[in-house]
Amino acid sequence: MGFSRNVLLWASENSWMRAHVPNLKFVKTAIKKFMPGETVEDALKAAAAFKEFSIPTTFTRLGENIQNLSEGLEVRNHYIDLIDKIAERKLDVEISVKLTQLGFDSSFEETLERFKSIALRAKEKLGNIVWIDMEGSGYTERSLFFYKKIREQFDNAGLCVQAYLYRTEKDLDDLLNINANIRLVKGAYKEPADIAFSSKKDVDSNYLHLSKILLKRRSEKEFRIAFATHDENLCSQIINEAKHYSISKDRFEFQMLYGIKPVYQKHLANHNFKVRVLISYGSFWYPWYMRRLAERPANIWFVLKNIFG
Helix, strand or coil: HHHHHHHHHHHCCCCCHHHHHHHCHHHHHHHHCCCCCCCCHHHHHHHHHHHHCCCCCCEEEECCCCHHHHHHHHHHHHHHHHHHHHCCCCCEEEEEEEHHCCCCEEEEEHHHHHHHHHHHHHHHHHCCCEEECCCCCHHHHHHHHHHHHHHHCCCEEEEECCECCCCCHHHHHHHCCCCEEEEEECCCCCCCCCEEEECCHHHHHHHHHHHHHHHHCCCCCCCCCEEEECCHHHHHHHHHHHHHHHCHHCCEEEEEEECCCCCHHHHHHHHHCEEEEEECCCCHHHHHHHHHHHCCCCCHHEEEEEHHC
């Protein structure tokens, strides 16, 4: 893992920086690269703009590790209200939620009931999936168990899995036995070398390896697969692998972040590939933003150019 990535991940977890850095004017300017604004209305307007290009979106309200269980109830109510607003505007928007936002640190059962409420409303109003974001490795085992419990009652739930963890291939084998809906990401947290690949080259290699496993299984079974990457080389290899298994363009998708390679997003959509853009909003954006920079430290120079250019 590179020095720049280590520094950025350290900064994302530093409590002093979390409290003070977001107030800096130039940082507030820089965040606009990755999110259209802090409010629900900002996100809805951005989704409507993407609709013009036939690109659907996913919303996530930024926040994690709530301190009081009651805060999770507010988050649940927020998402239920948001789903109603999405339905009213007839937008193709899915929801993605961090379990620690709903109270996972305090109560598994409360979090389960809150997620069920969100999934039910999404099924009734939108007829689409609610995604579970995977967090640091300390939550992996519990998140997998949580997802399996949800799948007992709801087929409209999806789970994010991380390519940089050694365990993910085994986890995928287990999840695909229950036809899990999978979003494959590289991973954005600082993890020890004994459980996660350290170098970008190794992470990319494992990402492609896991992609091939998913596509092979997709050729045999019905489930949702989403490849969350901005790496054009990886995307091209995934497309070629899909052709190898005669998987049509409508049976897999790419998911990308708002503001990252928008031209390439439109290029894929124009060639009839399924593309979905993740739109984040909310005031608790600092740790998420630092992890986005850490995923590709070259983004720092892009940000500086936008600030001072």
